[in-house]
Amino acid sequence: MAQDDQFKKLIAHAKEYGYIFQSSEIYDGLSAVYDYGQYGVELKNNIKKYWWDAMVKMHENIVGIDAAIFMHPETWNASGHTSAFNDPLIDNKDSKKRYRADDLIEEHIQKYQAKINKDVDKGRKKFGDSFDEKQFLETNPNILRNKSKIDEIQGRLVKALEADDLNEIKQIIVDCEIACPVSGSKNWTDVRQFNLMFETQLGSVAEGASKIYLRPETAQGIFVNYLNVQKTGRMKLPFGIAQIGKAFRNEIVARQFIFRMREFEQMEMQFFVKPGTEKEWFNHWKELRMKWHKALGLTDEKYRFHEHDKLAHYANAAFDIEFEFPFGFKELEGIHSRTDFDLSQHQKFSGKKLQYFDPESGESFVPYVVETSIGLDRTFLTILSACLQDEEVKKENGDSDIRVVFRIPPALAPIKLAVLPLVKKDGLPEKAREIIDELKFDFTCQYDEKDSIGRRYRRQDAIGTPYCVTIDHKTLEDNTVTIRDRDSMEQERVQISELTKIVDDKVSMKKLLKKIF
Ligand code: GAP
Numbered sequence: 001m002a003q004d005d006q007f008k009k010l011i012a013h014a015k016e017y018g019y020i021f022q023s024s025e026i027y028d029g030l031s032a033v034y035d036y037g038q039y040g041v042e043l044k045n046n047i048k049k050y051w052w053d054a055m056v057k058m059h060e061n062i063v064g065i066d067a068a069i070f071m072h073p074e075t076w077n078a079s080g081h082t083s084a085f086n087d088p089l090i091d092n093k094d095s096k097k098r099y100r101a102d103d104l105i106e107e108h109i110q111k112y113q114a115k116i117n118k119d120v121d122k123g124r125k126k127f128g129d130s131f132d133e134k135q136f137l138e139t140n141p142n143i144l145r146n147k148s149k150i151d152e153i154q155g156r157l158v159k160a161l162e163a164d165d166l167n168e169i170k171q172i173i174v175d176c177e178i179a180c181p182v183s184g185s186k187n188w189t190d191v192r193q194f195n196l197m198f199e200t201q202l203g204s205v206a207e208g209a210s211k212i213y214l215r216p217e218t219a220q221g222i223f224v225n226y227l228n229v230q231k232t233g234r235m236k237l238p239f240g241i242a243q244i245g246k247a248f249r250n251e252i253v254a255r256q257f258i259f260r261m262r263e264f265e266q267m268e269m270q271f272f273v274k275p276g277t278e279k280e281w282f283n284h285w286k287e288l289r290m291k292w293h294k295a296l297g298l299t300d301e302k303y304r305f306h307e308h309d310k311l312a313h314y315a316n317a318a319f320d321i322e323f324e325f326p327f328g329f330k331e332l333e334g335i336h337s338r339t340d341f342d343l344s345q346h347q348k349f350s351g352k353k354l355q356y357f358d359p360e361s362g363e364s365f366v367p368y369v370v371e372t373s374i375g376l377d378r379t380f381l382t383i384l385s386a387c388l389q390d391e392e393v394k395k396e397n398g399d400s401d402i403r404v405v406f407r408i409p410p411a412l413a414p415i416k417l418a419v420l421p422l423v424k425k426d427g428l429p430e431k432a433r434e435i436i437d438e439l440k441f442d443f444t445c446q447y448d449e450k451d452s453i454g455r456r457y458r459r460q461d462a463i464g465t466p467y468c469v470t471i472d473h474k475t476l477e478d479n480t481v482t483i484r485d486r487d488s489m490e491q492e493r494v495q496i497s498e499l500t501k502i503v504d505d506k507v508s509m510k511k512l513l514k515k516i517f
Helices: 003-016 038-057 074-079 101-130 133-139 141-162 166-175 219-223 226-232 278-294 341-350 376-387 428-439 453-463 473-478 496-507 509-514
Strands: 020-022 034-036 062-064 086-091 098-100 192-195 199-202 210-213 239-248 263-273 303-307 317-325 328-337 356-358 363-365 368-375 388-394 400-406 417-421 445-447 467-471 480-485 491-495
Touching: 003 020, 003 376, 003 388, 034 038, 038 062, 038 239, 038 263, 038 278, 038 376, 038 509, 074 219, 074 341, 086 101, 086 166, 098 101, 101 133, 101 141, 101 166, 133 141, 141 166, 219 239, 219 263, 219 341, 219 368, 226 239, 226 263, 263 278, 263 376, 278 303, 278 317, 278 328, 278 368, 303 328, 317 376, 328 376, 341 368, 368 376, 376 388, 400 453, 417 428, 417 453, 428 445, 428 467, 428 473, 428 496, 453 467, 467 496, 473 480, 480 496, 491 496
Parallel strands: 062 239, 417 445, 417 467
Antiparallel strands: 020 034, 086 098, 086 192, 199 210, 239 263, 263 368, 303 317, 317 328, 328 368, 356 363, 388 400, 467 480, 480 491
């Protein structure tokens, strides 16, 4: 299936099965804002728990906070967001469409990369087993030409972004003859900077009102609370503060569903360390975060590291963990070594000392910070895009059928088991309720008696429920039930008393965490 169609299909599935709805849909929706439905919120909460447990519960030296979304406006002057949290934008005069200028150039670069990939495929087909990809990449004239084009454009872009040279960014677009994807024209405005923060007023709009911002990242709530937590928690370096919360960005180009939203959630952890040890901690967190992702079992090849070409002036190392979404490899999480920039800035702007006293050396200093910052919604999208599958199944009469199955990692599945009475009579519904009343303390259960048993199984497969338990007449005689596995579709007759153990074995968060720790 074409990538575009595959992506449309998963968006439709997310809506049809109560995972994600367009915000304010009855008013035709609000662009790049989404609501999570009855199953979506459960999946989201389970992802949060997986992250929180891995960061806070598994580390004695990491604690959590929940800071307010509104912060003193001076926070954003100190962090640099009021002056520098900008994207370069450009408008096409014919289509009136607005684009991020750097994205247009990056997409143009990707076209050269696609040509290289195509040539490699052709080479592989032509030379078969004797194909030497490394040598081909180093010697094929077409590939070398395309590679040098990529290097040239990328080099110019990085330099222009570093120097904040908007004229040069426009010139790259002109020189590369980049056309508007909508109008096809090259009739561009100049490139301008656009600040991504949303503004609002605190207090009455009249006298005394002051301009404040919706936070564009959760990290600053951690920095301004660094000393509160360090002192009240008697924390010793190295230690971390974790937080999950909403962030807001007025994205210029908001598309790709929940990948780029205007209101989204971040899960961030700032790890405070002694200056000079940050590289070691940076490598530690880089590896540990990758392990966390891979433990989910969404296919290891779908993840890769990407080192930043352009480091922020305060950072001394930065890597992204990228995931292969249906529209290609894109950023999922950032791991940044931010030096002492943020704390020093807050110290300067607030006039309050934000130092750590090291009892061993007797010195006071501003700690360095290694940050891990992951988008909750993007993590949700990794699961949607990797786990939703169409599977061919053979029917009893030999025909084949398509089963839509959402293979969510069981520990994250919104519903852990569905309890289904075979028929709506003879005391079977009552027995099903009895089982739910016992199991609901441990697992999110769902009762379903509508439609044939086959249709009910398919409905649970599409929701992603790891287990279905069926109650039939034999259950009333011997307290046994049939338990059906979502992935293998295998069914087994077991005692009701065994259910808790069987389900727990499959859906336990502990087992997932044990893969990492
Ligand atoms: N404190 C560092 C920070 O905010 P970032 O790279 O701007 O760094 C971190 O954002 C993560 O937040 C990203 O890797 C991404 O997963 C998520 N994110 C950023 N902007 C987003 C948006 N508009 N919609 C959804 N997720 C977003």
